[in-house]
Amino acid sequence: MPTSADVLRVPAGAAALLLVASPAWADGGHGGHGAVPDDGWTTTAIRVVALLATAVVAGAALLRPRTGPPSRRLTVLVSVVAAVAAVGYLVAVDRVLVALALAAVALATPRALQHPRRSVASGAVLAAALATLTVGGSLAVVRDRVTSGVPLLREVDVAGERMPILVTPQRPGWNLVHAGDRPVSVGTSRDPASATSRMPGAPGTWRQVWLPPGRSRINVGSGGRTASITVDTGRGSAASPQLRTDGPECASATLGALVSGGAPPPCPADRLDTADAAALRATVGFLAGRGVRSVHLVADGSPRSRAAALAVREATARAGMKITTAGANRPVVLVSGWSKADAALRQMARGSLRGQGAYLAPWLLSAPLLAIPAAQMLPLRFSPRAPDPLRYAAELRARFPDETPTATGYAAWRGSREDDEPPRLYAASLVTFMPSRTPAQHTHTGTSWLPGGTITVATGPLA
Incomplete structure (x- = not known):
């Protein structure tokens, strides 16, 4: 009869895969530079632990029909690991409903071990979620750690091409999204995507978008593919309405400061x-x-x-x-x-x-x-x-x-x-x-x- 040690060995192959794939998931599926969080090591560690814990709990649940009645030691171990996975979801997953659903399944799994069919069902749900998170990151949107209310510089991967994106001033209201010379489509959940364009006297291409208070996402498209970045406008005052006149120059000053590692200055105008x-x-x-x-x-x-x-x-x-x-x-x-x-x-x-x-x-x-x-x-x-x-x-x-x-x-x-x-x-x-x-x-x-x-x-x- 397999022991608790055998149960932990079964998902070891999946765990090794997760160690390789977890940086992409921790990055929001953009492959490294697209949305690296500001506190990268801490947040990435939490996400990796959540993935590994999911693999352990899913493996234990799927193996339940072959192990017979679970021992108290195994039940306690799975309960602790399930709690770790649930906390990891709540910290690392931006969509609250998805995080709560995964946490509920993980926390219910130790009790489901007493019932083979329920155990297999909960293990299958967690395994499917694990595969989705690992392969594409499409089930959950990872929490990108961004500083709210200040301009944001990110590099996103769209159709295999890396492109820089500047969002300024990243405050509630109208904001400028700055891209390179080649136009890209930019939109939000409330604003249909349209192409960036030239602005008088300014380098690159631009699009003005309306952002709500707090966290939201901006979608960037090129070549029929789309990526997204998380923004956080905070709860401060609204952005200046003069974005179409002095906004590009303000953005250029902001970009210069961000390149040197300094704080964005006030608008030069x-x-x-x-x-x-x-x-x-x-x-x-x-x-x-x-x-x-x-x-x-x-x-x-x-x-x-x-x-x-x-x-x-x-x-x-x-x-x-x-x-x-x-x-x-x-x-x-x-x-x-x-x-x-x-x-x-x-x-x-x-x-x-x-x-x-x-x-x-x-x-x-x-x-x-x-x-x-x-x-x-x-x-x-x-x-x-x-x-x-x-x-x-x-x-x-x-x-x-x-x-x-x-x-x-x-x-x-x-x-x-x-x-x-x-x-x-x-x-x-x-x-x-x-x-x-x-x-x-x-x-x-x-x-x-x-x-x-x-x-x-x-x-x-x-x-």
Whole structure:
């Protein structure tokens, strides 16, 4: 007659399989990087123990008809293991009804050992659940440990391809989901999936989704396959409604901070940085020194833009310059956010906005804005070709391969470190490569701030 030790040996093969397969289950079925919990080792250990306990209880129940009346020792052992499995379900499984159902079957199994048919039935239920959890993770949605109420960066596996996804600000209300250059479908249980798309002045593709308070899931699809990630918006205040204007720039700053391991900063459009204000005043001084008597100013309604417009107006007044209307053929100074700057630069490229060059605020250093042919100049305190900016670009591409660097992302990546260099004007230009018999050296696209173009210093230090 088999002993309790024999009962424990039977599911050993299944247990070995579970040890191999459990990381995928602990990962929500995404295969490793898609939804790794923030406290990975603790949570993964709980899930592995729950799986092994399920194998033991299911094996004991299925073997009951061959073992005869269960011994007290075996009954106590199965009861303890069943309790461990039940606790593991409640901790590791996000769907409450599924967790309660599995826990109920596991806890009822020790009593079912007294009745062969009931024992086989409960063992079969647990074995089926075990197989489903191990193979596909489709029966239960694993609890991804995410920090509620802060932006979330995840890598998901869709149709065999890994793709990064940024959800910001991950608070109740409207949120932005940021993907790479290739559009993917994004949706929720309340919002049918639709493709991500371009946003003015921003790299990559985007979709705006409404998220409820607390935990929910976002579905990401590509190539006919779908994966999902868990989000937790918490119970705090709702997200800002200005996502379609300054949201992408805020997300770029968030991404820079997450890449460096820092905390997401406040949205850059919420205030004017002292160094940026000084750079704008220096730009006005440069134009005044060249005999320019008036400029055209482009601003928007954000707190930063209003403060920047005031700084430019004060600087032009001190220099004896004027702010002209859009019809004048004068230098165009842009202190708006990405969205309005994109519209103004496209007007200049078409000729509907006449201007003697576009002088961009430092935060408008974004490849989609610089790719518009409008003779852009920017006052920067760093060279995009310097070691630190190139390292930021490389680390950014390692975490978000399709992303291009931005000034706000670099500032967030850099953190509290300040650039001590005085501002210089940098010129952005697209490059047309001509066939040549001699090999040419070009900036590596993995670290270039302007793919297909260059950003080069055009002046000395500005006063």
